[in-house]
Amino acid sequence: MRTKVIFIVLFLIVFSATQAEASVFRDTRENYEKTGNVIWEVNTKEKIVALTFDDGPHPIFTPQILDLLAKYKAKATFFAAGNKVERFPEVLKRVAKEGHEIANHTYSHIYSSRIPAEKLKEELLKTDSIIKNVTGRQPTLYRPVGGMHNDVIIDTAIKNGKTVILWSWHMDSKDWSRPPAGKMSKQIITGVKPGNIILFHDWIGSEYTETSQTVVALEDILKYLIKNGYECVTVSEMMYRSSNTLPEPIDPYNLNKKQTGL
Template identity: 50%
Template sequence: MKKRLLLAGMIIFCILGGQPRVEADSGTPSSVKRDKFEKTGHVFWDIPVNEKLVALTFDDGPDPKFTGQILDALAKYNAKATFFVIGEEAARYPEIVKREAREGHEVANHTYRHHFRDGHSPALLKRELEKSEKVIKELTGYQPSLFRPIAGYYDKEIVDTAVAEGYNVILWSWHQETRDWSKPGANKIVENVISDTRPGDVIIFHDAGGDRTQTVKALEQILEILYKKGYKCTTVSDLLYRSNSFLPASLR
């Protein structure tokens, strides 16, 4: 019994206080569930396009040290990205969010407080989305339309709540989990991205929540390699627009 309680406690710790997980680790069921949610037209992992485009996404910012370095690297390659910001942090560092918007990046919703448990209550999640949305709109002048759940965990209640609030739910390509939060080394982060890049990939990084030196270093290499391979980096919303234009009308 004690062993079972200890194991349960460790699992709860990882979910509530640990680092973000890939879908299989976060408790989200497999591709069967994914297929079901994709058919709603509001939940996305990959976004198929017929051009060599990918979406770089950054979670948990803004951060006063690392987000600026990431913006500098993106600017060097005229790359655009989507920043899933925590509303509380956006309010704390408004100039960084304003810079993101000013330089053509997309600012999206990643809840206000980044408390995992809030996702288990539709009422709490609704308030979190609305509070974060208010901050983003005040700083950027537009209302965010994309939401990424904490740690990538989703279920019917989370999706239904987000959609009712006017959001599309954005996860990430299963083969593009950089795991930069685990600090595997810049070269490993680069390998995780470059080894299997495909048009329409949604790639996840983190610009806050710890020392992101490896992420910054890896990003500079990734951008150089991608552009040499003919890829361009755009926002998630741009991928969605291009994907919808690319699909036959019967499938939109």
Template identity: 50%
Template sequence: MMKKTIIAFCSLFILYMPVAKPTHANEIKRWKYEKTGLVFWEADTKEKLIALTFDDGPDPLYTIQILDAMKKYNAKGTFFVIGKEAERFPEILKRQAIEGHEIANHTYRHKFRDMKNPNVLKAELRKNSDLIKRITGKAPTLFRPIAGYYDEQIIETSIDNGYYVVLWTWHQDTRDWKKPGAKRIARNVLYDTKPGDIVILHDAGGDRSQTVKAVEYILESLYKRGYKCVTVSELLSHSNSVVPVLLLNP
């Protein structure tokens, strides 16, 4: 009887004993790159500020609807645009700029393989930057790698060409591209919102009607809770650890 009791106790102890959290490679890389002050996942602030970011646009249907929703709440966002799409719909970029949103670089062609060659990536960044500046009068200072993928070469190429690299807060990956439903997309954002969060959404690249509806839910809820949606650059300017300066002259 005693032997069985001891075995049972030991089994429970092993089951519930604290386990050291493994250190993942991406955590090590994040710490390394954050130290540069040029790569960001979020801002260090206690103010109720949050940045909604949108990849892969502009789109003549969904981007417009998102801009309408944001205008209703006086919200500002950051749009990581693809050059080929911006070339097709320059009026949308002009509207974004006029309404106080931030336009950022997401490469010209949006081809993953282009990021693996530093010379090609440099050309992609430059071509998109020149296009954005021609349309809006201001060159972008922020870059988001395609699908958020980064390695040392991509980071170094981006920084060497005058960009801040912006990813997103780990718990704010909405995965809206999976189309799980507008309420679930919104819930992913609102469940554990924290000051300084950077949220990733998509305003193009497929049917984004769920994202549009989710943005309306998100904005309504955030503003009821006292949050303000700002551009990434404004968010970072409130950071307690890093106060960015523009690396490129507009």
């Protein structure tokens, strides 16, 4: 009898935990987008895209990226980690001075979808404070670490005044896996379309790394975009200039009619 009771208790604990975890993911991308608080890309006919860089600032690569952006008269959005900003505030000051957007990417880059609401709030507020002290401006945009999102993460971000920015899924450069620069640039160049949010990282590896395939690929990508009439703007500007931030509806009977990037 005692064994049976123990089994039932253990079952209920496991079942409750499973249900709680499952309930976290109750909404679809479509429903999240309808709120206007979660953005993957925007619906626009203007040839504009948003280049985004996560995890920095990096003492070597972020300045190199800034040099390229200046060369091609492009603007970008940098999702900065608070602990990196503390270490390299002068780099972030340059990002702000050159007219790029700075957004929140948490303080310590906790890679988990199960981050408690209070911990995430602490991470967001701490990073907001650090960025504001360095640049004089508080971020309004936030990108979850690894793109992980659920009701807890999104609701916490919204309650703390943030719009959640993800990226066009086909526009992940995957530079975090360190592919050859040519492979990276080819993926972006062949799949890009107006309204895309493109994902890069300005921090990969340690601060002592001397080369970045992201930097090498970025110049080819910028050359292509400018040559083909694209303008690289910040995420906020692209949202502002778009009459509708939702992607075009998918035709389930003719998915080959247009690329959706979903």
